[in-house]
Amino acid sequence: MTAPTFDLSGRTALITGASSGLGARMARVLAASGAKVVLAARRLDRLTGLAAEINAAGGGEAFPVVMDVTDEASIIAGFDAGEAALGPINTVFANAGMNNRALAVEITDAAWDEVMAINVRGVFLTAREGARRMMAAGSKEKGNGRIILVSSIGAQKVLPGLTAYCTSKAAVLMMGKSLAREWANRGINVNTICPGYVETELNSEWFGEEGGKKQVAGFPRRRLMVEEDLDAMTLYLASDASRAITGSVFTLDDGQTL
Numbered sequence: 666m667t668a669p670t671f672d673l674s675g676r677t678a679l680i681t682g683a684s685s686g687l688g689a690r691m692a693r694v695l696a697a698s699g700a701k702v703v704l705a706a707r708r709l710d711r712l713t714g715l716a717a718e719i720n721a722a723g724g725g726e727a728f729p730v731v732m733d734v735t736d737e738a739s740i741i742a743g744f745d746a747g748e749a750a751l752g753p754i755n756t757v758f759a760n761a762g763m764n765n766r767a768l769a770v771e772i773t774d775a776a777w778d779e780v781m782a783i784n785v786r787g788v789f790l791t792a793r794e795g796a797r798r799m800m801a802a803g804s805k806e807k808g809n810g811r812i813i814l815v816s817s818i819g820a821q822k823v824l825p826g827l828t829a830y831c832t833s834k835a836a837v838l839m840m841g842k843s844l845a846r847e848w849a850n851r852g853i854n855v856n857t858i859c860p861g862y863v864e865t866e867l868n869s870e871w872f873g874e875e876g877g878k879k880q881v882a883g884f885p886r887r888r889l890m891v892e893e894d895l896d897a898m899t900l901y902l903a904s905d906a907s908r909a910i911t912g913s914v915f916t917l918d919d920g921q922t923l
């Protein structure tokens with residue numbers, strides 16, 4: 666037997682929400698481990714800069730594509746462009762998401778629908794298109810399909826004032842299990858990670874306020890996580906080492922939910 670490795674040479678990964686935050690971080694991490702990475706988001710200027718940085722660093726290659734995960738035609742076009750540039754995609758990191766901090770009695774219908782469109786439908790459409798490509802490329806025989814969905818500790822714990830967000834992330838959690846079961850015999854592993862609070866553009870304003878500071882003070886370790894805390898699990902789930910892991914949910918929260 667050979668020791669497991671997180672070498673991602675030969676993998677081509679599409680990462681949504683890659684223009685900032687966790688998406689940008691995971692693009693760098695996967696590329697540094699040898700993967701080719703398709704950077705997908707709506708902000709092409711940021712993607713172009715990140716792609717240039719990754720390509721200059723060596724290791725894997727990077728290619729930017731404009732993608733709106735609420736629009737299936739945009740998703741298909743992004744996969745088409747990514748595969749034309751870097752080859753068949755066999756790994757997907759479905760990370761695009763948004764938040765809306767509002768009480769349930771105050772959130773508008775439009776705001777609710779926007780959260781669900783990006784956090785639920787967008788994740789589903791991205792995963793489904795990725796699976797279609799993997800199946801067409803022979804994932805059943807190769808057993809090399811990897812799909813990682815990004816949920817949240819809010820899928821399993823009430824986060825006050827975030828009903829829409831928590832509801833959407835709980836849907837992603839069950840989606841991951843359902844897709845894993847459906848695609849288990851097609852050589853595609855689907856797993857879900859539930860990160861705790863990592864300071865990103867999505868929440869930096871809140872954690873700069875008194876309420877956010879009080880929340881951090883209530884965590885067992887009285888700190889926020891850093892993006893690097895998700896590196897090892899993401900690499901593992903994207904690699905061949907995770908061949909027997911599918912339908913699983915991994916909570917990565919530094920004990921914040923304890």
